[in-house]
Amino acid sequence: MTDTPTIPAIEEEIVEEFSLFDNWEDKYEYLIDMGKKLPKLEDAHKKEENKIRGCQSTVWMVSEYKDGKIFYKADSDAMIVKGLISMLIRVFSGQKPGEIVAADMKFIDDIGMSTHLAQTRSNGLRSMIKQMKLDAMVWASKEKN
Amino acid sequence: METVALQNELDIYSIRNQFPILHREVKGKPLVYLDNAATSQKPSVVIEALTNYYTGYNANIHRGIHTLAEEATAAFEATRECARQFIGASSTDEIIFTRGTTEGINLVASSWGRANLQPGDEIIISTLEHHSNIVPWQMIAAEKGAIIKVVPITDDGEFIYAAFEQLLTAKTKFVSLVHVSNALGVINPVKKVIDAAHAAGALVLIDGAQSSVHLDINVQELDCDFFAFSGHKVYGPTGVGVLFGKRTVLEAMPPYQGGGEMIREVSFNGTTYNDLPYKFEAGTPNIADVIALKAALDFITGLGKAKIARYEDILLQYATAQLKEIPGLRIIGDTAHKVSVVSFIIEGIHPQDIGILLDNQGIAVRTGHHCTQPLMQRLGIPGTSRASFAVYNTIDEIDALVKGLYKVKKMLA
Numbered sequence: 001m002t003d004t005p006t007i008p009a010i011e012e013e014i015v016e017e018f019s020l021f022d023n024w025e026d027k028y029e030y031l032i033d034m035g036k037k038l039p040k041l042e043d044a045h046k047k048e049e050n051k052i053r054g055c056q057s058t059v060w061m062v063s064e065y066k067d068g069k070i071f072y073k074a075d076s077d078a079m080i081v082k083g084l085i086s087m088l089i090r091v092f093s094g095q096k097p098g099e100i101v102a103a104d105m106k107f108i109d110d111i112g113m114s115t116h117l118a119q120t121r122s123n124g125l126r127s128m129i130k131q132m133k134l135d136a137m138v139w140a141s142k143e144k145n
Numbered sequence: 146m147e148t149v150a151l152q153n154e155l156d157i158y159s160i161r162n163q164f165p166i167l168h169r170e171v172k173g174k175p176l177v178y179l180d181n182a183a184t185s186q187k188p189s190v191v192i193e194a195l196t197n198y199y200t201g202y203n204a205n206i207h208r209g210i211h212t213l214a215e216e217a218t219a220a221f222e223a224t225r226e227c228a229r230q231f232i233g234a235s236s237t238d239e240i241i242f243t244r245g246t247t248e249g250i251n252l253v254a255s256s257w258g259r260a261n262l263q264p265g266d267e268i269i270i271s272t273l274e275h276h277s278n279i280v281p282w283q284m285i286a287a288e289k290g291a292i293i294k295v296v297p298i299t300d301d302g303e304f305i306y307a308a309f310e311q312l313l314t315a316k317t318k319f320v321s322l323v324h325v326s327n328a329l330g331v332i333n334p335v336k337k338v339i340d341a342a343h344a345a346g347a348l349v350l351i352d353g354a355q356s357s358v359h360l361d362i363n364v365q366e367l368d369c370d371f372f373a374f375s376g377h378k379v380y381g382p383t384g385v386g387v388l389f390g391k392r393t394v395l396e397a398m399p400p401y402q403g404g405g406e407m408i409r410e411v412s413f414n415g416t417t418y419n420d421l422p423y424k425f426e427a428g429t430p431n432i433a434d435v436i437a438l439k440a441a442l443d444f445i446t447g448l449g450k451a452k453i454a455r456y457e458d459i460l461l462q463y464a465t466a467q468l469k470e471i472p473g474l475r476i477i478g479d480t481a482h483k484v485s486v487v488s489f490i491i492e493g494i495h496p497q498d499i500g501i502l503l504d505n506q507g508i509a510v511r512t513g514h515h516c517t518q519p520l521m522q523r524l525g526i527p528g529t530s531r532a533s534f535a536v537y538n539t540i541d542e543i544d545a546l547v548k549g550l551y552k553v554k555k556m557l558a
Contacts (some may be wrong), residue, residue, distance in 0.1 A: 025505075025556065028502065032557060056514075056527075056528060057495055078498050079494075080498050080501050080502075
């Protein structure tokens with residue numbers, strides 16, 4: 001558990017991976033591939049209270065807290081969104097709440113995926129990050145009490 | 146080939162040249178704009194009309210006696226006359242400027258509904274309605290204790306007229322029906338509905354947001370009591386729309402909003418209201434966009450609505466045939482009476498993925514529920530992808546869409 005890389009280290013890794021691609025097709029195929037590799041979320045978790053509201057696709061997310069670290073699991077009915085969640089889980093899962101809350105997420109811009117952060121109603125990435133950070137805050141406050 | 150003949154007759158390429166935005170690139174590819182049912186692009190004449198107003202004769206209308214005010218008032222009222230002709234109304238008194246179709250429906254629901262609905266009265270809408278023709282009625286129904294009845298549709302998205310006849314009773318006070326479904330493009334039998342509703346003593350509003358750009362509209366022939374449409378879907382500016390209302394009905398309705406322009410005389414003991422149409426136009430209106438709307442309507446009339454419709458129908462038929470060739474693709478609303486809108490789903494692929502991956506190829510379509518959640522629930526799908534064509538679209542662009550979809554399928558396989 002102690003050798004989980006830090007958030008900036010994982011972000012750097014992802015930026016490096018994406019830098020190998022020089023066209024959008026490869027980038028998105030990589031993202032889609034990440035989506036396909038996302039560990040399954042049990043159907044029992046796919047309920048209303050675990051939904052993150054986006055206009056077009058549905059995202060379910062749950063988190064648990066173990067030994068001072070947060071672990072996320074999620075799924076979506078849309079593949080690209082699934083890829084984006086998979087990437088976020090890679091960055092955040094297994095990290096300490098304070099570090100998750102503090103993460104600036106600049107790497108999303110660096111890999112050319114910032115269009116998914118645009119504030120259109122179709123977008124889920126912004127709400128996913130927000131929900132992950134909110135979960136981290138909740139776990140952090142429970143820890144204090 | 147009729148296609149080529151029509152493309153030449155309408156001179157599609159010179160039409161395209163009148164739309165500056167069509168020359169831009171998206172993600173390094175030429176823009177293929179197929180989201181016209183959401184909003185159409187604007188020809189230079191519309192953009193110039195806006196600029197000319199602000200650079201040449203910007204002034205508040207109807208009150209000033211100076212030259213600029215007179216010029217602005219004349220241009221503003223010229224649009225009213227143009228809109229009257231565009232939908233075949235008998236008088237400009239029946240043409241009210243709004244912010245768009247949504248505001249037109251809200252105006253009627255609020256003003257007519259508040260004055261006329263009683264507990265137990267019924268309002269009929271259909272499963273095909275846009276949220277804009279559902280929520281205003283739900284709001285006024287909740288306030289007045291009225292009941293909303295919904296006409297069902299077939300699996301293909303066709304309005305079931307027999308079911309409408311059954312819902313239509315002495316309790317029915319109002320029917321509010323979309324002319325053309327924004328999500329599917331299917332055309333509703335509005336004339337039959339209007340006649341039947343009138344025979345039952347109910348008034349009818351036609352939501353013309355989608356029909357006004359594609360179909361020839363004559364509100365006198367239709368005999369509807371209200372007809373609402375939006376400027377931005379008829380090649381005009383955003384933030385402006387038209388509500389037609391029959392004079393006798395409008396006269397009996399209380400004002401929608403209070404303020405300047407809509408009054409005759411104000412005192413603290415009471416206020417008298419202005420005549421039609423000004424009674425329903427409180428405050429300084431959207432002068433610039435109303436003026437530019439005339440350029441848009443003239444653009445359509447200049448080309449000829451019938452010619453445009455014939456050309457768009459060819460685009461529709463071609464797109465329908467080509468899209469059906471794609472394995473796993475199913476067209477939703479594949480009916481005989483449609484405007485140039487194709488809504489589809491591809492088995493195993495979420496519409497959002499289609500939208501994102503087409504956008505990366507420079508192709509703009511709409512994906513999602515199209516603000517018709519009850520319709521999507523009825524059809525048992527989360528949403529669709531929708532390609533909608535305007536007069537400036539081409540066969541080549543449909544080929545680009547089809548090629549783009551094959552790429553989407555390959556990437557997600």
